[in-house]
Amino acid sequence: xxxxxxxxxxxxxxxxxxxxxxxxxxxxxxxxxxxxxxxxxxxxxxxxxxxxxxxxxxxxxxxxxxxxxxxxxxxxxxxxxxxxxxxxxxxxxxxxxxxxxxxxxxxxxxx
Amino acid sequence: xxxxxxxxxxxxxxxxxxxxxxxxxxxxxxxxxxxxxxxxxxxxxxxxxxxxxxxxxxxxxxxxxxxxxxxxxxxxxxxxxxxxxxxxxxxxxxxxxxxxxxxxxxxxxxxxxx
Numbered sequence: 001x002x003x004x005x006x007x008x009x010x011x012x013x014x015x016x017x018x019x020x021x022x023x024x025x026x027x028x029x030x031x032x033x034x035x036x037x038x039x040x041x042x043x044x045x046x047x048x049x050x051x052x053x054x055x056x057x058x059x060x061x062x063x064x065x066x067x068x069x070x071x072x073x074x075x076x077x078x079x080x081x082x083x084x085x086x087x088x089x090x091x092x093x094x095x096x097x098x099x100x101x102x103x104x105x106x107x108x109x110x111x
Numbered sequence: 112x113x114x115x116x117x118x119x120x121x122x123x124x125x126x127x128x129x130x131x132x133x134x135x136x137x138x139x140x141x142x143x144x145x146x147x148x149x150x151x152x153x154x155x156x157x158x159x160x161x162x163x164x165x166x167x168x169x170x171x172x173x174x175x176x177x178x179x180x181x182x183x184x185x186x187x188x189x190x191x192x193x194x195x196x197x198x199x200x201x202x203x204x205x206x207x208x209x210x211x212x213x214x215x216x217x218x219x220x221x222x223x224x225x
Contacts, residue, residue, distance in 0.1 A: 004153070036216075043115070043202055043216030044154070089154065097142060097161065097206070098170075099214070101154035 003027045004092050006102035014110050019077040021105045023090030026071065030092040033066060034099065035075050038087045047088070048075070080109045113137075115217035117203050123223045124193055132188040132220045136205030143186050144206075144214070145178060149199040157201075160186065193224045 005024045013019045023033075031052040036044035050057040050064045050073065057064050063076045077084055090102040116135040124130050136143050145157040156170040160180045171177070175194075180186040190197055200219040 002153075006153075041218060043204070043218050045216070046214060091154075097144070097159060098156050098167070099154075100156070101146075103151065103153040 002102075003030075003100045004090055004102040006090050006105050008105065009103065010106040010108070012108045012110060013080050015082060016079045019075075019080045019084065019107055019109070021075040021077075021088050021090070021107070023073045023075075023102055024071060025073075025092050025100075027092070027094065027100070028071065029094040030100075032093045033064070033073050034091045034093075035062075035064060036089040036091060036101075038089065038104070044089055077107075080107075082109045082111050085109045115203055115205050115215050117201075117217035117220050119220060120218065121221045121223075123225060126195060126224055127192055129189065129191045130193055130222065132190075132201050132203075132222070134186045134188070134203030134205075134217060136184065136186070136203070137207075137215055138184075140205035140207050140215075141183070142206045143180055144204045145186070145188050146202045146204065147199040148202065148219075149196075154202065157188070190222075193222075195224045198222055198224045 003026050034049040035047040037047045038044040048059050048062045048064050050066050066073045087104045089104045091099040093099050118133045141162045143160040146154040148154050158178045159167040175191045178188045200221050202219045204214050204216040206214045
C-alpha cells in the first residue's frame with residue numbers, strides 16, 4: 001500500500017524558473033514530512049522538512065507547503081539551478097522513526 | 112567516520128546464493144535503518160535498530176532476510192537463497208536519536224541477482 005505518492009515521475013525546467021514537485025499521502029496520522037534529494041550513485045540527502053502544525057517552511061531557494069485537509073504537500077525550488085538536477089523523494093513519518101517514501105521525481109534543470 | 116559507509120558498493124550474485132551487505136554507521140549514532148529501492152519504486156523500509164532495544168523487523172519481506180547489529184555499531188544484512196526479485200539498491204541510514212531529522216544515508220549497495 002503506497003502511503004506516499006509522487007506522480008509525474010519526471011520534470012524538466014529551464015534554469016532560473018520555478019520547479020514544483022507534488023506529493024500526496026493517505027495516512028492522516030503522519031505528522032512530519034520531509035524531502036530528500038538524491039544524485040546518482042549516492043544516498044539520499046535531507047533537504048527540507050515541515051511539521052504538521054505548520055503550512056509552510058522556507059529555506060533559501062526551497063519552500064515546502066503543506067495542505068493537511070487535502071493531504072498534499074509540495075516543494076518549490078526557485079530559481080532552479082543545474083545543480084538541482086536530481087531525484088527528489090517525499091517522505092512522511094508519524095511519531096516512530098520509520099519513514100514512508102514516495103517513488104521519487106526526476107528533475108532536470110536545463111541550462 | 113565522517114559518513115555512513117556501505118560495502119560492497121556493487122554485488123552480482125547467482126540466484127540461490129547467500130549475500131551479506133555491510134553498513135558502518137556514523138560513530139555515536141544509536142539508530143540504524145535498512146531500506147531498499149527496487150527499480151521504479153520508492154524506498155522500502157526493511158529493519159530498524161535503536162540502541163539496545165529489540166529491532167523492528169516488520170519490513171523484512173521474507174524469512175530469507177535477516178540483519179544484525181553488533182556492539183551497537185556495524186550492521187550486516189544477510190539475504191539467503193537470493194532470488195531475482197531481490198535485485199535492488201540496499202540503503203543504510205543512521206541517526207543520533209529518536210527524531211527522523213539527522214537521518215544520514217550511505218551510498219547503498221547495488222545488488223544484482225542473475
